[in-house]
Amino acid sequence: MACEPNRARLLCMLSLTFGFFIVEVVVSRITASLAMLSDSFHMLSDVIALVVALVAVRFAEKTQATNKNTFGWIRAEVMGALVNAVFLTALCFTIILEAIERFTEPHEIEKPRVVIGVGAAGLLVNLLGLCLFHGHAGGGHGHSHGGHSHGNKKNKRGKMSKFEKPPGSSSGEETNNLVGNHSTSPNGDSLEVQMNGNAPYEELENAHDSASQLNMRGVFLHVLGDALGSVIVVVNALIFTFVWQPCEAGAPCVNPCTNSHCTDHQHVNHTLLGLMEGDEPNATDPGGLGLTRAGPCWVLYLDPTLCIIMVCILLYTTYPLLKESALILLQTVPKQIDMHRLNERLRGVDGVLAVHELHIWQLAGSRIIATAHIKCHDPATYMDVAKRIKGFFHDEGIHATTIQPEFVTVNSESRGSLCELSCRTQCAPKLCCGAVDAGKQTAAGAEGRVAAATAAVPATTLEVISESQENANKDQMPNVQVVVRSEPQVMVTREVESSL
Amino acid sequence: MLPLSIKDDEYKPAKLNLLVKISGWFRSILADKTSRNLFFFLCLNLSFAFVELLYGIWSNSLGLISDSFHMFFDCTALLAGLAASVISRWRSNDSFSYGYVRAEVLAGFVNGLFLIFTAFFIFSEGVERALEPPDVHHERLLPVSIAGLLVNLVGIFVFQHGGHGHSHGGEGHGHSHSLFNGSVGHGHSHGGHGHSHGGHEHGHEHGHGHGHSHEEPHCHDEHSYSPAKGSSKQILQGVFLHIVADTLGSIGVIISAILMQKYDLMIADPICSMLISILIGVSVVPLLRESIGILMQRTPPSLDHALPECYQRVQQLQGVYNLQEPHFWTLCTDVYIGTLKLLVAPDADARWILSQTHNIFTQAGVRQLYVQIDIAAM
Numbered sequence: 010m011a012c013e014p015n016r017a018r019l020l021c022m023l024s025l026t027f028g029f030f031i032v033e034v035v036v037s038r039i040t041a042s043l044a045m046l047s048d049s050f051h052m053l054s055d056v057i058a059l060v061v062a063l064v065a066v067r068f069a070e071k072t073q074a075t076n077k078n079t080f081g082w083i084r085a086e087v088m089g090a091l092v093n094a095v096f097l098t099a100l101c102f103t104i105i106l107e108a109i110e111r112f113t114e115p116h117e118i119e120k121p122r123v124v125i126g127v128g129a130a131g132l133l134v135n136l137l138g139l140c141l142f143h144g145h146a147g148g149g150h151g152h153s154h155g156g157h158s159h160g161n162k163k164n165k166r167g168k169m170s171k172f173e174k175p176p177g178s179s180s181g182e183e184t185n186n187l188v189g190n191h192s193t194s195p196n197g198d199s200l201e202v203q204m205n206g207n208a209p210y211e212e213l214e215n216a217h218d219s220a221s222q223l224n225m226r227g228v229f230l231h232v233l234g235d236a237l238g239s240v241i242v243v244v245n246a247l248i249f250t251f252v253w254q255p256c257e258a259g260a261p262c263v264n265p266c267t268n269s270h271c272t273d274h275q276h277v278n279h280t281l282l283g284l285m286e287g288d289e290p291n292a293t294d295p296g297g298l299g300l301t302r303a304g305p306c307w308v309l310y311l312d313p314t315l316c317i318i319m320v321c322i323l324l325y326t327t328y329p330l331l332k333e334s335a336l337i338l339l340q341t342v343p344k345q346i347d348m349h350r351l352n353e354r355l356r357g358v359d360g361v362l363a364v365h366e367l368h369i370w371q372l373a374g375s376r377i378i379a380t381a382h383i384k385c386h387d388p389a390t391y392m393d394v395a396k397r398i399k400g401f402f403h404d405e406g407i408h409a410t411t412i413q414p415e416f417v418t419v420n421s422e423s424r425g426s427l428c429e430l431s432c433r434t435q436c437a438p439k440l441c442c443g444a445v446d447a448g449k450q451t452a453a454g455a456e457g458r459v460a461a462a463t464a465a466v467p468a469t470t471l472e473v474i475s476e477s478q479e480n481a482n483k484d485q486m487p488n489v490q491v492v493v494r495s496e497p498q499v500m501v502t503r504e505v506e507s508s509l
Numbered sequence: 510m511l512p513l514s515i516k517d518d519e520y521k522p523a524k525l526n527l528l529v530k531i532s533g534w535f536r537s538i539l540a541d542k543t544s545r546n547l548f549f550f551l552c553l554n555l556s557f558a559f560v561e562l563l564y565g566i567w568s569n570s571l572g573l574i575s576d577s578f579h580m581f582f583d584c585t586a587l588l589a590g591l592a593a594s595v596i597s598r599w600r601s602n603d604s605f606s607y608g609y610v611r612a613e614v615l616a617g618f619v620n621g622l623f624l625i626f627t628a629f630f631i632f633s634e635g636v637e638r639a640l641e642p643p644d645v646h647h648e649r650l651l652p653v654s655i656a657g658l659l660v661n662l663v664g665i666f667v668f669q670h671g672g673h674g675h676s677h678g679g680e681g682h683g684h685s686h687s688l689f690n691g692s693v694g695h696g697h698s699h700g701g702h703g704h705s706h707g708g709h710e711h712g713h714e715h716g717h718g719h720g721h722s723h724e725e726p727h728c729h730d731e732h733s734y735s736p737a738k739g740s741s742k743q744i745l746q747g748v749f750l751h752i753v754a755d756t757l758g759s760i761g762v763i764i765s766a767i768l769m770q771k772y773d774l775m776i777a778d779p780i781c782s783m784l785i786s787i788l789i790g791v792s793v794v795p796l797l798r799e800s801i802g803i804l805m806q807r808t809p810p811s812l813d814h815a816l817p818e819c820y821q822r823v824q825q826l827q828g829v830y831n832l833q834e835p836h837f838w839t840l841c842t843d844v845y846i847g848t849l850k851l852l853v854a855p856d857a858d859a860r861w862i863l864s865q866t867h868n869i870f871t872q873a874g875v876r877q878l879y880v881q882i883d884i885a886a887m
Binding site: 038046047050053057076077078079082083085088092094096097100102103106270280331335338339340341342347348349366367369370372380382388391392395411413414415416418473 | 532586595603604605607611612614615618622626630633637640691754803804805806807808813821826832835836837838840848850859860863876878879880881882883884
């Protein structure tokens with residue numbers, strides 16, 4: 010499967026990074042260098058990011074639907090990407106805070122040679138990781154699908170799914186059902202399936218790839234951040250080694266760069282500095298005082314500056330990933346789909362009177378799901394219309410659709426802009442969206458609902474309702490009392506024809 | 510187009526537009542009670558952070574300065590919650606066919622992630638400090654932590670009707686940690702990371718996201734038409750829980766400071782930090798689990814039992830052969846969306862089946878249902 014190399018890479022990188030983390034911890038204990046210890050915690054956060062990505066990949070491989078997760082776990086990839094992006098952002102903030110602290114209180118690096126050694130090793134590990142993940146993540150800017158991944162990925166998944174439902178006819182192929190074979194027996198279905206049979210396999214991998222690309226991008230960015238950090242560590246240590254003149258132990262020395270808060274030293278510093286003011290600034294042995302001055306101060310400020318530059322780079326590269334995964338999770342219409350145009354074209358399909366409650370969203374990768382209410386004339390012609398609609402969506406690259414038909418009860422001038430099956434008026438706050446048209450719709454819908462009511466509904470209501478159904482199109486707010494019924498009990502009677 | 514007069518609406522200098530936009534946001538924030546409270550609490554936190562920063566600069570205490578920076582960092586989470594509560598009220602448009610209501614779930618999730626990150630760093634810092642205990646200057650931090658406690662008590666009073674029990678004491682965020690902030694001459698590069706601060710309540714926002722997730726994020730209220738109220742109830746609950754936890758943490762810091770002053774137990778501080786970070790991590794888990802469930806399009810847990818029954822009822826309708834591919838998911842709290850396909854006999858009354866199905870599921874609580882009718886040919 011296409012995901013195998015991903016997993017292998019992740020595992021490999023994970024073990025490398027974890028091993029390096031252990032090494033750093035040990036070295037930090039040996040050399041009693043706190044900087045090393047803190048760097049090791051950075052490595053640990055890297056390990057965590059890799060673990061998150063690995064978990065996401067493992068979960069996303071289970072694309073079969075389960076009882077609780079009817080869509081399968083494919084969204085795990087997007088979540089993994091989001092988690093990694095958020096961690097990266099938090100890490101960036103932390104680094105900024107650290108850098109600011111360093112600006113106010115710079116301190117020298119202890120044991121710079123050890124730091125160089127360990128930093129170089131870390132850089133190697135990170136570069137290796139970059140190579141591992143680069144090929145995969147480099148291709149994926151955004152979701153790399155033109156919205157036309159044909160073949161029915163969901164189709165295939167539906168086939169694999171073990172449902173608790175009786176096998177029934179079509180084992181859940183959506184498009185195939187309606188487009189080809191609703192009229193034939195299950196055998197026909199499987200035939201159709203087999204025709205598309207080859208395509209789904211590749212398409213499935215495609216879908217998987219484009220979804221997992223998001224995840225891998227998150228990992229790549231994390232490793233990139235780490236690599237940059239290692240580069241900074243090494244560069245800083247190198248410059249420190251060669252440029253900085255430290256205070257030698259044993260010789261009286263003053264360090265003008267760090268204003269230590271130790272009260273006992275403050276006097277001395279000020280006095281000494283004051284004495285030294287008159288001499289040349291950079292002399293190592295100003296006058297006859299026998300004092301050495303610790304090396305150029307700007308070296309100490311190099312570290313925080315580089316850190317801030319690195320943070321800027323990281324934030325710049327992380328932001329698109331964050332935005333993309335967040336948008337998917339917010340149930341946005343995928344960017345390649347123009348909702349307005351699609352709506353218009355859908356309305357232009359033969360036999361479609363009206364379209365409402367059209368929702369299109371992205372499950373993950375190139376799996377796009379659409380739902381809509383389609384108003385059409387009557388059930389007899391419905392299946393043809395349904396076929397055409399499914400074909401239309403297929404052309405747009407949306408293969409998982411659920412179309413609810415609504416049949417007009419009154420022909421002729423019915424504009425059909427009102428939903429016949431929307432909820433009652435008091436549901437308005439509970440609907441997902443569009444409080445504006447909810448009012449109109451629920452009014453019309455209330456009648457439609459009530460029209461199928463039991464005898465409990467007074468006859469007058471029925472009359473009013475049927476009447477208002479005819480009037481509804483003329484946008485009158487009829488005297489439809491919102492029938493505040495208690496929970497509808499047994500609905501026995503059939504829908505009332507409005508030809509009353 | 511040339512403006513006809515200076516008051517012509519079509520001609521507006523860009524700056525005024527920005528002001529108009531900002532004032533629009535303010536109005537939107539102040540319109541809803543939750544966001545109003547959140548906003549004021551955010552302001553309170555921010556001002557406290559500023560005061561601390563100025564005090565730290567004036568008294569030249571690095572610990573206080575870094576602590577105030579951390580408080581600013583925490584305020585971003587509170588800001589995220591505020592932004593989410595405003596954004597989720599925007600109307601749906603072409604790109605967001607469901608509107609923006611999911612923003613709250615996402616904000617809760619992100620806040621939970623930040624909390625975990627914070628816990629991780631407090632833990633790491635606790636470990637570091639345990640291995641190499643720095644000097645402690647606690648005389649300056651006690652008044653600050655007491656001030657923080659007072660701020661939190663204000664918060665409790667304001668967000669009073671929030672809470673029911675959820676792990677308290679979890680959100681101390683290593684207040685004890687802050688005691689070490691005043692330390693000096695400690696070549697520790699991570700100084701003042703994670704959450705160590707002058708023992709006051711930061712991370713209200715953490716709690717905010719945290720509590721935010723206590724139950725499922727409410728998008729709409731049961732009892733009123735205004736969609737915002739339910740969500741505010743939820744956020745308030747979260748903030749309240751968090752503030753309670755922060756208060757307890759503050760008290761813990763004060764106690765720990767007293768312990769250190771009286772009995773000189775230096776090891777108490779890192780141990781406290783580690784304990785607190787573990788508690789934070791554990792308490793965030795329910796929040797994360799819930800938001801992950803919603804974001805992964807999981808079947809709503811509250812419908813887990815009702816749905817099979819509904820399926821059976823639908824399948825018993827006259828003319829229905831089979832029910833296929835049910836998908837039910839949560840858009841945001843209490844808003845469930847479902848799709849399913851019915852295989853029906855050719856002579857069945859499609860309209861009747863449709864309306865019956867809708868009724869059945871409405872009783873279960875799913876108000877947005879898409880039923881696809883597939884007519885089997887005989």
